[in-house]
Amino acid sequence: MRRAKACAACRQRRRRCEVRTQGFPCVYCFDRGLSCTISDTPTQSDSQVAHHYTPHSIDTAATAGFGLMQKGNGFSTTQSLCSELTQLYFDYVHDQLHTLFHQPSFMKDLSEGKVTPILIYGIMALSARFSTNSVFSGTDPRERGKSYAKECERLLDWHDVSLTTLHACVLLGAIAITDGNPALENIYYTVACRIAQLLDLPNRQTKSLVEQEINIRTWWTLCMIDVWSSSGVRLPRLLTPTSDVPLPMDEVTFLNISPDQGFPCPIGDPKRSSLLAEMVRLNHILFQINQYNIRASELNLDVQSSLEDVEDLSAQLDAWLEQLPDHMRDTRENLVCYAEQGLGRPFVALYLGYYNYGQMLFYRFLHESLQRSTTRALYYAQKCKEHASNLCEIVYSSAEVPGCDVKYNMVAHVLVIASTIQIHTLLFDGHDANVRVAKSRLEKNFSILTGLVRLWPTLDVCMDRLMAFHTACRESADTSFCMDQWMVRFLVEFANPVDDKRSRPVGEDQWSLAELGIP
Incomplete structure (x- = not known):
């Protein structure tokens, strides 16, 4: 079958369909978070692209992966749009629906191209609906994150038992429930819980206080998600909270910790609570x-x-x-x-x-x-x-x-x-x-x-x-x-x-x- 030269959206608007990397959405669809039919067409380079995008850890593959998203695809608005949508995610989703990241260091890593793409796509899939950016003009807010969600799902590596995969599963679980799919949501959250158990997340050895606190906050997030997610499908919970895991520290203290802050924990205001x-x-x-x-x-x-x-x-x-x-x-x-x-x-x-x-x-x-x-x-x-x-x-x-x-x-x-x-x-x-x-x-x-x-x-x-x-x-x-x-x-x-x-x-x-x- 002859390969299509334009996606359905570009054919409908009668404009040139600009594809800068085969196997990825065109510029028009990517910038607006639309599902691009051109990216669904199998190409010889699909497996190669997927290989570059596979996240092994936030330290090893993240920089190269994000660089490919910026330069290899050539999306001129990607950096600014990523920053805008990530900030909207921290404004309207993070610390409300779940808590996974240390915002100051995450935003810094994002600006330096060090965040693995699977997390960026998951974040944008959740936050694009809140954007007032002109690239989304005329696009239903409920549809804007579809292509980002699809890409996040495609990049998920079930063989990679890591914190990155855990976080991606939580993002994908949140995406699934926004589309009214509680069964799929529960599957993603189940995988996230099992990874946390395999990693012994709250007791995992870390290099910095920020990393340790991220693990603790992620663990407690999963414990909370497990309650309402399992109840929603009438299944037993997976995680049983234990008293030996410390509760999260105060948010102001946490947000002011430097990413390279060592141990012990800085003493915060004893009157404050998290x-x-x-x-x-x-x-x-x-x-x-x-x-x-x-x-x-x-x-x-x-x-x-x-x-x-x-x-x-x-x-x-x-x-x-x-x-x-x-x-x-x-x-x-x-x-x-x-x-x-x-x-x-x-x-x-x-x-x-x-x-x-x-x-x-x-x-x-x-x-x-x-x-x-x-x-x-x-x-x-x-x-x-x-x-x-x-x-x-x-x-x-x-x-x-x-x-x-x-x-x-x-x-x-x-x-x-x-x-x-x-x-x-x-x-x-x-x-x-x-x-x-x-x-x-x-x-x-x-x-x-x-x-x-x-x-x-x-x-x-x-x-x-x-x-x-x-x-x-x-x-x-x-x-x-x-x-x-x-x-x-x-x-x-x-x-x-x-x-x-x-x-x-x-x-x-x-x-x-x-x-x-x-x-």
Whole structure:
């Protein structure tokens, strides 16, 4: 078959298709993150190119690999675009969805061409959706990272048991879930976990303090990912946290360490605490909450046993909050302070986790408070509403304080859950003031969710889940909040539809309060 001289995109726009290295996307598609059909055509040099790109370690093959991406392919905008998209990744993904790198040294290595291409492609695949660069003009934000993701996947070397491969698998797992593929996500995360175990990552001998801390932070990231990823596909977790692995150090201390800083660890402010360390502590409670909700939905637990579990988990959440130092509490002043240090978004992510875990734990009492108006049921139902309200409010505050706006995909999931709790208030609360506030929150949430849907393909499923929930409310409001297996799936299985979803194109008016039947 005769080889095509132009890709589909260039043929459609009737412009010359400029390919500077066979087997790679054309300049037009590469710069815009589009899937290029010209790169799909097999060539004699494909295996040679793949060989040069295979990462063995960040020290050995990285420099040569990135040099090829810059010079061999001849993309004039690659360096500036890589820098821009990498910064967007650190702004909107890193330290929120996962924590893998030391940003100062990573950006320095990037500017010097020392970062292995597989990591660059994975990062750009996640962050291109946030860019306002003119090269992406006219390209759907949800499609911009497709070719980068494809290249990252192609470069993955399953034979290379290294930290680079581990990090690449985490990036590819995050990419998979953005496309609504939880099974593939779980496979990538499983490989990452196994590599971490094979390397004995938290105890691995290192040459510098930065390298040691990266290993520790990566290990704890995997432990946290393992909880919600395994729960989402109903499989056992792979990693069991142990007390002999130190928790991550404070972010300010970590970011100010020089890449060649030796041992021992510099002494930071003893009053400070690490945001990531607090996320780890909360994640331990999340695991127990998930287990409790699944167990309660599958077994006929007696009321007393169920209440004892809830009381214990509620006490753990309360204890976590009470033990926080004052500077880490959820106040506007602290949010501004963290934002000034470049840590506003991780601070918001911490509290999104806390408030979401609370609303998940107490969610069953929304139904039980309607069935039995006991003091305990009413108390926990109110706690559920408080967690949902606080979750909404910190999302609103994050949009008002510069450097705090959160856009990673899990924001939509927790906001959908909080929105269903506002629907409960609309349906069952007899106080007009509460109803007005709930309706206002729903309006704000829909505006935020609509914006997030434009960025992440998997959020189509998320919004369909909200529609499915509302349909259940309209059919039987009295039972729609019952904590059965359907509801557990709704709360836990982020990327899976809970009903036959309606496939519709994304548009300005796709989602509205009126479509939910709320005037």
